[in-house]
Amino acid sequence: MPDRLSELTKRAKAAVDKPAALGPDIDLAQFAPTGSGKTELSDEDAANLLLAGVDLSGKGRGGSFVMSDDHVVSCSANIEGVELIPVTEALERYEWARELYWGLVPVDMDKYTAAAHLDLHDGYFIRALPGAKVTMPLQTCLYITTEGLRQHVHNIMIAEEGSELHIISGCATAPHLTRGLHIGISEFYVRKGATLSFTMIHKWAPDVAVRPRSAARVEEGGLFLSNYITLNPVKDLQSYPTVHLEGPEAVARLYSIIRGHPGNQIDLGGRVYLRHPGCRAEIVSRAITGGARITARGHLVGTSPGIKAHLECRGLILGGGALLAIPELEGHTEGVEMSHEAAVGKIAQEEIFYLMSRGLSEEEATSTIVRGFLTIDIPELPAPLKAEMDRAIEATDTHAM
Secondary structure, eight states, X not given: OHHHHHHHHHHHHHTTTOOOSSSOOOOGGGSBSSOOOOOOOOHHHHHHHHTTXXXXXXXXXXXXXXXXXXXXXXXXXXXXXXXXXEHHHHHHHOHHHHHHTTSSSOTTSSHHHHHHHHTOOBOEEEEEOTTOEEEEEEEEXXXXXXXXXXXXXXXXXXXXXXXXXXXXXXXXXXXXXXXXXXXXXXXXXXOTTOEEEEEEEEEOOTEEEEEEEEEEEEOTTOEEEEEEEEOSOOSEEEEOOEEEEOSTTOEEEEEEEEEOOXXXXXXXXXXXXXXXXXXXXXXXXXXXXTTOEEEEEEEEEEOSTTXXXXXXXXXXXXXXXXXXXXXXXXXXXXXXXXXXXEEEEOOOHHHHHHHHHTTOOHHHHHHHHHHHHHOOOOTTOOHHHHHHHHHHHHHSOGGGO
């Protein structure tokens, strides 16, 4: 195993200057590699994180992981059937965990993955044991409190055979902070017949850049559900997770809810490979420009007969900005069913007039329509996570548009 880690380090060092295939290039040297060492979060921090779906009291959660800058503040699970520990501890404890480390995301993908390996701060390791039904969501929090910090995180999540696991992840910056860089690597392993849902809510500062790098592997009969919500200002966000459906009847559903702000650059999407009969995939995005430049991508690759996949992108140009929808369908054999739907438009005036006739002001009518547009009906999403998503959408400042 040391030989494998040495090889990973060698590959990472060779990629330290490799630019990303997508998104503007970021000079890593402009950000500090270490934080202030803050290990206690204030009431102000707690209120701020609640807007990202993280309740520091742990109420309604099956466990919590909180990382402030480059330090793990807390990490514990309070229900049976799940293991939650820092990823650095998992790599020391389990040889098989080291095999999964960088097993799905190439360490030399670009300079961001290289930096995450060469200067890893920490991350979380979550594992649902075989057959465990962990219906109460676990929460994770990646928090930046130091101005200009470059945070490096690597997360590994495993739903063992026949298990069920639900995670809500809140990523945020402290109220006083304006600038920083978050690099987050996430690898998901969904075993045979398992379910893993992952809901991420972002609440960054206006001058923060974000570079998630994620991938998932789903085995026979497994379900991977990913919900990505970004409604607050963020300077530059680029994410393009890849899902590999590696067994018959495997399913992936990727949902993105995006609300831009003036000057933001947001590039989000996903790719799913459907390689076996009965595999199904859905990529759905809702985007409102709000003065931002938003790119919504989706790529479905069907290589086996009997697969079904759908891609849907809907956007509103509201408050200026631009929206670019890039749907891709790629079929490689007979017997695939693949479709896509993309639409970019504006709020219909008749809808506003109707709501105004019911007693709402024009501003209230517009806000109501926007919140309804951002709300997506997501199959298999547990009620607690649906409530968190609804709360995040309700809290967004639609009046500002």
